[in-house]
Amino acid sequence: MMYCSKGHENPDRSRYCLECGEKLVEASNTQPGIIGDRYRIIRQLGQGGFGRTYLAEDINRFNELCVLKEFAPQVQGTYALQKGQQLFQREAGTLYKLQHPQIPKFRELFQASLEGKKHLLLVQDYVAGASYRQLLNTRKQQGLQFNETEVTQLLQQLLPVLDYIHSLGVIHRDISPENIILRDADYLPVLIDFGGVKQVAASIVSQFSPADPHATVLPVTRVGKIGYAPPEQIFSGVVSFQSDLYALAATALVLLTGKEPQDLIDEQTLEWNWRREINLSPQLGNILDKMLVPRASDRYPSARQVLQALNRSVPKQPAPQVPPTIVTKPPVTNAASATSSWQLQPASASYYARSHSLSVGKVFGIGLLLMATAGLSWWGTRLWLHSRMASMPEVIPTISPIAAPTPTPQYSTVEQNRKNQLRDRRQQLGINDSFYNALVNQLFWEERPEQRGKTLSSSPADAALRSEWDSIAAEVLNKLQALSPEARQQLGKYRAADRDRWKVSVNKLNLSSRTLYDLTDATFFHLFPQYKGQNFINQPIGQVWHGIATDKVQRLVSGSGYEKIAFTQENTIQQVRGNLQPGEGKAYIAQLTKDQLMQLNLEAEPRVLISAYSPTGSTVLLEDSSDRTWSGKLPETGYYEFVVVSTASAPVDYLLQIIAD
Known part of the structure; x- marks a missing residue:
């Protein structure tokens, strides 16, 4: 089968998607849909300025999921292609040396024909999880953001990763909420989409693209998102370890405030003005401020020193894990990816060439030039702050649960016993507590919309509402009991990759995903008829649909369905x-x-x-x-x-x- 970028299923060798009309990816190999004699394309994840990103199965490794990043800059000539391959292989070799549990492993670089043209493809591990952009979008829908404890934990978990890559001379160049994945397996943040590969692509385009006599600007060669990348990276192409620290701090403030950098930078002074949005502890606030100063030399010199400063300011107590997230695209019409698209973000309209050697007599002139450059760069930033992010890729919203009321000594004996029984039953069924709270909250808020986003207190005034919540919770547990233990344990963790695997499994039986979804819908709507005609997959209840689908797949594969x-x-x-x-x-x-x-x-x-x-x-x-x-x-x-x-x-x-x- 072939899939368009929206996840629609099509017959092999289809040229256009039967559902949306999109032109489909064609693989010129002996086996339809197989690239490099071992990678079966499942679907396209995204497309950037230099190629596309695919989710694929490695047929030589028991159909293990992986990510293929295509390198196809629009350059002409044999020399340009050879030079591009040489530079790209060198960068890929550097990435291949990275061996860290919070970095996807880069597997190989190979050449293959796509749509009749030679392309380079980089293969790396697939990370099952949701990006922090997805997590933030969900919280914003609920009027929430990340709190200081969560962001502090994120910094503590990512700074050692930066310290590791910096020790090898590698700079990420493109840290942002899109490029940090909360991994399902252990809820650790994973750093993806290193900018070095994209920088090679940009350089190739800059050097070998045909000159346009009518062009008024030079080709874009900067990697990094405006607002997240520091000024020296955007306007001069200069990167250092401090560039990653700047981007990480910008990411932290976006998660804390729910607003983008252009909303946090003062239009008049062009300084970060996040304190009007959120109150942080002075220690964390000062650390972020130092990471965000305009001059790289004034920032912390290393990730390790930031981590040391952070650990000195944070009390020694375990930080809560970020709760699991929930995939939200409709299964029939879309299938989402947890990995960001490989895309060069728009940068400055012009850039300055830098000399590799300076004579003493030129120092004064260069100083004036640098001052002029800095002034022009800040002026340009002010103009672009309102329009940047326009090309930010759409992401899949997820649901982050709000904690349900928890038992306290203030409850009556009857209510305390009722809550204890619900807790014990949930644990016996093996259902994740965070997901359970999110699901019951959703159903409760649909009955009581005026309570949406609120936390029920333990006071007698909320006793009737707590009773309603517990009643809904008991009914939910009754319905979830029908799922297999394996399906129940996965609730809150299902992703688009699961649906992709299901498709492959049922296709081998000469069945389509439509049949699987028909069988799943019948059971789901019997249990939750109120969701007929609704787009429920972007809500916690959608995870129940996935759990039902898991059991349907098992029945079909076993031959009983x-x-x-x-x-x-x-x-x-x-x-x-x-x-x-x-x-x-x-x-x-x-x-x-x-x-x-x-x-x-x-x-x-x-x-x-x-x-x-x-x-x-x-x-x-x-x-x-x-x-x-x-x-x-x-x-x-x-x-x-x-x-x-x-x-x-x-x-x-x-x-x-x-x-x-």
Whole structure:
């Protein structure tokens, strides 16, 4: 199968997405969808100025997920391509030496043909998790931001990573909320998308792009996001260890305030003015201020010294982990990625060339030039502050739970016992506490919208509301009990990568994701009928849908969730009988031929629905239909899918008959 950038599923060798019309990636290899004889493209994650980023499976490593970064700057000529490959290989070799648990491992660099052109591709580990941009967007939707304890913890966890790469002479160049991933496995921040590769790409374009006689500016060669990258990096291309410290501090303030750098820099003085937005401890505030001073030499000289200053100012107590996040794109229409797109951000319209040697007689003139450059740079910053971020890629919002009321000695004995019973039952079911609170909060707020975002107090005034919350919690646990233990333990951790794996698993059975989603929807809407017609995947309740889907995949793979119907020349009529429990379904596949006449008959009560899909999904014969018959000429050859689901509240019988001429 092939996938567009929005995650829509298409047949192999498709040129355009059947759902949105996007031109699809074509791989010119002996196996469709395979690059470099070992990487199966699952979907495109993003696209930048020099190439695309893909999520792929390494078929030589048990279909392990990985990320492919394409290097394809628009340059012409054999020499330019060879020079680009040489520089790119050198940078990739540097990244390959990085061996740190909070940095994705760079696996290899290889050349492959894409769309008839030679491209370089860099392979690195895939990090399952959500970016801090995604986490922040969710909190902003709830009127929240990261607190000082969380940001302090983030700094303490990332500064050793910077100290490690700096000790090897490597500078990240592009630290921002997009390029920090909260890893699902251990909830540690992971630093991704190093800017060195993008800087090579920018340099190649600058040196070898055809000159435009009408151009009024020189090619853009700066890497880094305006507002996050310090002035010397944006306007002069000068980077140092202090450049990463500046970007990390800017990231911290964005997480703390929920506002972008252009909203935190004073338009008149062009100085950071974050104190009007948030009150921080003097110790942390002073550390961030020193990391953000305009002159690199006035900042901390190393990440280790920042960490030492931070540890001196922070009491020795364990900081709470950032709670797990929840994927939010609709499974049928989109599949999101946790990895940022590989993209060069817009920088200065012009830049200054720097000489590698200076004579004594030129010192005075150079000093004046540097002063003029600094003034012009700050002037330019002021003009660009309002327009930067326009190209910031869209990200997937996530849900960060607000803690539910917790038992305190002020509760009555009856209420305390009730809460203890809920806690014990949740633990027995193996459900994550943070996710559980987020889910119950969502359902509670939908019943009581005036309470949204509020924390219930332990006072008698909130006793009735606490009782409602506990009642909803008990009902939720009853419904989640139907999930398998494995599915329950993953609640709050499901990601787009899980849906990608499910697609691959069911495709091997000649089933599509539509069939999987039909079966999942039937059970989900039986448990939560209020979400029909809603985009619920971007909410905690969407994780329950994922848990149900996990169990459906297991049933299909085991063979108990679907059945193959075989026709012979002597027997052109096949029929199957079944019994469906409420919210359950069954899938069938039959191999049929193009232009063959088929008649479909279903005997069942109206609350039994049927869907029928062609092999590639390009034709939907029936979809969640109460019709009891269909007949016509088949549009293509392959395995047709038939899905029968029940929306009844009691067990129902059905008889499915297929006549193939």
